[in-house]
Amino acid sequence: MNRDEKASISVLKIVLICIVLIFAFNVVTKATNVEIKNTKIILSNNYELDVVTTKEKVSEILKENHIVVLPDEKVTPNLETVISNNEVITISKTNAGQPTSAIELAEEDSEVSMDQVLSNYTSIVEKIVVEEVVIPYETITKDVSNNSKDTANKVIQEGKDGLKKISYKVKYQNDIEIEKIKISEEIVREPVDKIVQVQTKTTARKSTTAGERLKAGKTISKMGTYKVTAYCACSKCCGKATGITASGKKATAGRTVAAPSNFAFGTKLKIGDNVYVVEDRGGAIKGNRIDIYMDSHSAALQWGSRYLTVEVVE
Numbered sequence: 001m002n003r004d005e006k007a008s009i010s011v012l013k014i015v016l017i018c019i020v021l022i023f024a025f026n027v028v029t030k031a032t033n034v035e036i037k038n039t040k041i042i043l044s045n046n047y048e049l050d051v052v053t054t055k056e057k058v059s060e061i062l063k064e065n066h067i068v069v070l071p072d073e074k075v076t077p078n079l080e081t082v083i084s085n086n087e088v089i090t091i092s093k094t095n096a097g098q099p100t101s102a103i104e105l106a107e108e109d110s111e112v113s114m115d116q117v118l119s120n121y122t123s124i125v126e127k128i129v130v131e132e133v134v135i136p137y138e139t140i141t142k143d144v145s146n147n148s149k150d151t152a153n154k155v156i157q158e159g160k161d162g163l164k165k166i167s168y169k170v171k172y173q174n175d176i177e178i179e180k181i182k183i184s185e186e187i188v189r190e191p192v193d194k195i196v197q198v199q200t201k202t203t204a205r206k207s208t209t210a211g212e213r214l215k216a217g218k219t220i221s222k223m224g225t226y227k228v229t230a231y232c233a234c235s236k237c238c239g240k241a242t243g244i245t246a247s248g249k250k251a252t253a254g255r256t257v258a259a260p261s262n263f264a265f266g267t268k269l270k271i272g273d274n275v276y277v278v279e280d281r282g283g284a285i286k287g288n289r290i291d292i293y294m295d296s297h298s299a300a301l302q303w304g305s306r307y308l309t310v311e312v313v314e
């Protein structure tokens with residue numbers, strides 16, 4: 001590279017820098033030409049707004065600040081005026097007596113709704129409400145097809161609905177329920193299950209098999225599901241505390257049962273896993289009921305009432 005070439009590159013550099021500087025200077029000049037003005041806008045409700053703007057006309061400044069002039073409002077100075085720094089724009093009512101501006105309407109609305117809110121607040125009433133709810137009974141089926149020739153389905157205990165009381169704390173506002181909180185629940189009456197004795201399709205064959213195991217003449221037709229209760233020799237259970245059964249034998253725990261009169265004395269009954277002997281009768285022991293004799297009243301109470309398959313054994 002020779003000296004001339006170096007010199008020409010230097011000149012080119014200077015020219016380029018000058019162009020950049022001139023351009024930058026123009027930009028700065030233009031920027032400083034934009035006047036930033038402080039303006040105060042007074043709205044018709046006397047609300048004052050201090051704004052900084054680069055706009056010139058009143059209409060532009062209002063638009064920039066999202067201020068809409070209503071038909072009954074007047075702007076001073078007028079919309080076409082070019083504003084200077086620190087000048088005030090005033091929006092006023094042309095007819096001050098009539099509250100028709102959007103702002104005043106909005107204020108009126110909010111006052112009304114505040115009244116409503118207050119009146120609503122004072123009309124909240126709290127009550128304790130108790131509701132009675134029926135507890136439906138359940139139906140339990142007992143399949144006795146393996147142990148009975150009795151082919152008819154029958155109800156051996158009628159069901160009875162239970163009842164519960166549920167207490168709620170309820171809040172009413174202008175007679176409309178707005179809140180309901182459950183505070184307690186009490187069962188007034190437990191439901192009683194409905195118990196139905198049923199036969200499945202295989203009844204006939206299985207009953208025949210069962211019948212074949214038993215000799216003719218036995219009371220096999222009395223097999224089935226029985227309500228099996230328990231009793232003792234006390235006066236509560238028997239009225240008289242003698243311990244002597246209706247058959248004349250002394251009642252013996254683990255052996256003696258009271259059964260309806262269609263079971264002859266001496267008939268052996270398989271109840272659950274044990275075999276008992278019919279030796280007693282009872283006033284309440286009718287139909288599908290068996291009463292098992294026990295040593296003590298507490299043992300009888302503990303047994304309670306059970307639905308069990310009863311089978312005549314030889």
Ligand SMILES: [Zn+2]
Nearest residue numbers: 232234237297
């Ligand atoms: Zn007793």
